[in-house]
Amino acid sequence: MAARYKETNKVALTAAGGVVGVLTALMLLIYFLSDGFHLWQILIIDVVVFISSFLFYQSAVDKFIYKKIKLIFKTIPAFRTGKANKAKFFRHDSLEGMNEAVLEWGQKQRLEIEELKKMAGYRREFLGNISHELKTPIFNIQGYILTLLDGGLEDPNINKDYLVRTEKSVNRLIAIVDDLEEISKLESGEVKLNLTNFDFLELTKDVGDFLEMKARKNNASIQIDRQSFKSVLVHADKKRFRQVLINLIENAIKYSDKEENKINIKFFDLDENYLIEIKDNGPGIPEESLPRIFERFYRTDKGRSRDMGGTGLGLAIVKHIIEAHDQTISVRSKMGQGTTFSITISKAKYF
Template identity: 50%
Template structure:
């Protein structure tokens, strides 16, 4: 049984003690064979009950509830309650309110602790990933420089080859820093999305032209799903959408099969277009799909670092699409291929 007000507890104790006193008086008169005085018995009941109520209520109020209310008030101040709520705290004697406030406060603290733990785990993972990504090109550059200092500098063919390799490692570090900067601006909302009407079909063709040489290195064919006979006008930031398409096509080429293909399709969906980038490459295991848009997440870590890249491409893609208030999804079968699809709002 829960007693949540001092008056209730004091009343129960007072009544019990009053009845006990009256009962004791009745029992005493019976044992001593004294005439039972009903007026005296009633007076004892009322007097003892009243005095007990006053005393018990005072004790509970001063030594129990006052301390509970002090704890409650301190907790409420941490929650930055209003002046009106503070006045209510000062007057309240309802433990249900106290319990509710304390429970809410405890739940908020637990939630904060969980979030802090998640952030700390993310921070450790992020620092570990950044250091790992930077370590490889830095060690490569160091090795090339040491080789040159050991005598290779005097050989024009060797020194040019090693300088070119060092330059590629520097380019890799620059790309990583630039991608991190872009991702940080997207996540913090600093980077503006400058929406305008543009032809996404033309953007796709521009991306194909830009990446044609890279695709030819693996004999991969870049193609449209069909011959589109009209412009596909959408609303969005053309530069950012080009970045999305370029990142998706680059990934498809990197992990594609020799003599494979990368196919981009555009589908009409009422007020939106659905853009699909499909390939017949190595695919993504089902267990990895939920984390595929996380920064630095790699499906095949050893192979991923062999083919280069910052490990931030898909994270950037996701944030750009989110910034357009659109959606992106992936479906994939390991060993068969992958399809990334995202929506864009049609131009009016």
């Protein structure tokens, strides 16, 4: 038999004492009233009953209570190894509820610990990425300055070229810091959306005008569907959706590689919201990259090898903004044919 708890004997002693006490009182009553017992008989019966009920209670307490409590305590370390589900539980015992509560608690703890570990992993990866992204322009700037100090200043060709390159790297640093600030605000939930009703068609035309020069420089033309709807009235944060449109259209311009690049923007009515499609006929995104393009700092090889001046944070920001509105973004792409981003946006609300 397994080692016995000290408490088992105390409980069994108390219970056996109680039984013998009641029995003795009864027998004494009979003894006084009817003279039915001898005192020595009472003494023997007491001793026998005391020993047998002590033994009975001892094993009962062990069997029904302490064994179950032991089980609960066995369950706790089992969580560490993730084997708690395999621990044995009695369905019919009165401690079952407690057992299940411990099990549930432990499972919750394990999930929380796993979540924390995952977050810590993301954080490490994120910090590694940031320092890598910041170091590149910083080292470039350092290199340009050293070249200029090293006699480059005397040569007007080098001099101008290196200053232009330095400015580009500084702009890249500023863009990274701006995007980082934006994404950390979005992730911490600090951003309060300023929801209003506005015409998304108007906003799109506005952004189209704003990016027209950039598009023309890249042989791209932005075509907005103006026929399907007179207006596309939506309920959202206008400033943030402007940012979404700029990021998506800028990507379509940046990554286009054809003689004639067409960027088409279309609107569809989906009862409760509108669907907006931003379609380009650019190089497309490799299938294996598609699930990753919304990750922070992720850029496909094309994005990296030709320096497009991006930070790899644009789509992560876009996704955050859209999800903060409880809306969705999806992407379809075919290599060599183009990419289509689809976003949804709530229709205008009138109370």
